[in-house]
Amino acid sequence: MVARRRSASATRTALRAAASFRFGKYGYEGTSVRDIAGDVGVDAALVYRYFGSKEALFNDVACMGKMFEPLLQEPVEAIPDWFCALLAGAPTEGDFPHPVLSVLRSNGRDEAVGRLREDYTEVFSNRLAARLGGADAALRAELLAAWMLGTSLMRTEIRSPALASASDATLEQYLRAGIEVLLAPAAEHGDAGSAAAADGECPATARIPGCADGHEEPDGPAGSEAHEGCVRDRAERFNGSCPDNCPIGRD
Known part of the structure; x- marks a missing residue:
């Protein structure tokens, strides 16, 4: 597999996504650092370089909000690259549960959903919206989150025919166009x-x-x-x- 070229923050995010899938499916003991690295197309040494240890990575992804922290460090114009790299880096075989489904299936569902809402509200509705600015900034930021979650869920769990079979290049073409529209208020496009x-x-x-x-x-x-x-x-x-x-x- 040829590794996609990503920024360091996008690679960290892709590793967090892969770790969430692996830990959700196989648990801590059944997941190896090598498997997580392989899902993203990088060497296992890079996982240790970024996170220090398998345990540290597990604790990191237990907080969903941390997965998207690097997004807030990216220039606004680089956000389409960040989202496309994240979506292309997630496993597509359907073998690993979507991280949101893992939360919804957990024993403490209400508490887990509450934490998830808090994480996404802080990252997207508050902090990313403040960076976007303009009219409907919070709505546009939440639409970006919804698009990302919906696309990854449809590809990895529901496996709808067109999305599941689309190449990364084709998917990226449409995702990038839509994301760029949401980065600016609708009036600017008019x-x-x-x-x-x-x-x-x-x-x-x-x-x-x-x-x-x-x-x-x-x-x-x-x-x-x-x-x-x-x-x-x-x-x-x-x-x-x-x-x-x-x-x-x-x-």
Whole structure:
């Protein structure tokens, strides 16, 4: 297996994720440092370098919030890289339980869920949101967490066909686009229409963040319901701006 190139913080996070899966499935005694390192594609010596010992790693991942502490050290523009490295580093064979499912299946479920909520609230709703700033910062930060947890859960436990079979490169392409949208308030993405019009580009055909279909050309043949609906959707997103050379035509 070829190891993915990651930053040190992303590698630590991937190791924590792999350790959570292993400890949740096989317990402390049934988990080896070599197995954890192998899941991430690094040498076991790196685990000892980062965490000191197997016991220290176990204690570290017992607190879910620590898994995401390195995220808060990353520059905002590097957050898409961090998330993609984390999701690509998690086991995908379905042999290891998702860390959130491990919490939900624990004997002290209510207490464990409470700790999990506190961890995520502190990391995402409070600290990451403060770094993002702008409108709906807490909501955007929590959506990032939800996207990450949902994607990893669908790949490792539910094993939905498209997600389970998608290559890391393909998955990263879509994840990165969506994550970048959430890093800035929605109003900032709406400014794309004015910029496109200023450049003489038709808003109806320009590629814009958050477009429902993500295509550069409107759906369907000209005059069709799908085509007109796509044009209307994009025109609304671009605040109705449209240059005189619009290839779609104007009313």
